[in-house]
Amino acid sequence: MEQARAVKTVVVEPTPAELADRVADRFLTRLRARTRDGRVAHVCLTGGSMGGAVLAAAAEHPRAAKIDWSLVHFWWGDERFVARDDADRNSLQSRRALLDRIPVPAENVHEAAEPGEMxxxxxxxxYAAELARYGTDERPWPSFAVCFLGVGPDGHIASLFPDRPEVTVTDAAVLPVRDSPKPPPERITLTRPVINASKRVWLVLTGADKASALGLALAGASxxxxxxxxxxxxxxxxFFVDEAAASEVSPDLIDLDY
Incomplete structure (x- = not known):
């Protein structure tokens, strides 16, 4: 298993729209395999344009009607600490794209608090306490069947930004983030141990401005x-990417079959 962890593969589609369709298809295939025998699936979502595009494509996919959504729990890798109806809110985007369009129980959607509540x-x-409710003997958080991550041009994931203390924390599940280099300034984020406990980490990124970050991530940068x-x-x-983002990817890393 440790050998599998070390292998990073890349799936390439020509355009962002085709990429969203492919990721949505793989996502629903994975959920169907996980839930058809009654097992619960925990899924970690991401924001951003591609995060929303993948979920919207999943909502339109015929296979969505075959999923027992009562067995699926949704979480977020990070959340902007703004009101629930603020356009910057990751959960609002996810609800509009997918969650409000499927019969998922309200208690299966795990949102962070908004200002004014806490x-x-x-x-x-x-949020850490809520994760712990679904933890295991090994760790106080669930193992996500799929953890979606966006990647910024600077290589950030969730709200773990380069050369900031949050990215190296290993003794907490969730952290507050202040003075984020990307607005809005206040956020909460999962830490690397929670992300890396996932069965599958799927990083979805598009555009030529992401090519350098992708190349560094695949090359084993710090x-x-x-x-x-x-x-x-x-x-x-x-790494699910479009052709523009894949310009620096070695051909031997590209998986043509996944």
Whole structure:
């Protein structure tokens, strides 16, 4: 299994739209395989344009009607600490794209608190406590069947930004983030141990401005400086990219069949 963790593969589609369709198809295939015999699936979502595009494509896919959504729990890798109806809110985007369009029980959707309900530190602690409700004997959080991550041009994932202390924390599940280099300034984020406990980590990125970050992540750069380099699923680590982002990818890393 450790050998599998070390292998990072790349799946390439010509355009962002084709990429969203392919990721959505793989996502629903994985959920169907996980839930058809009654097993629960925990899924970690991401924000951003591609995060929303993948979920919207999943909502339109015929296979969505075959999933027992009562067995699926949704979480987020990070959340902007803004009101639930704020356009910057990752969960609002996810709801509009998919969650409001499928019969998933409300209690299966695990959102972070908003300002006015709790302070930023309280919201991070409450999210960690909610994760712990679904933890295992090994760790106080669930192992995500799929953990989606976006990747910024600087190589950040979730709200783990380069050369900041949050990216190296290993003794907490959730952290408050202040003075984020990308607005809005206040956020909460999962830490690397939670992300890397996932069975599958799927990083979805498009555009030529992401090519350098992708190349560094695949080359094994320091995760402190390129957080995407430190994201590893226990079974699979897959970068889903469009052709523009794949300009610096070695052909032997591209998986034509996944």
């Amino acid at each position: 302070t930023l530190d309280e919201a991070a602690a409450a 995760y402190a400086s390129v957080p995407a380099a430190g994201a590893k699923g226990r079974r699979r680590t897959v």
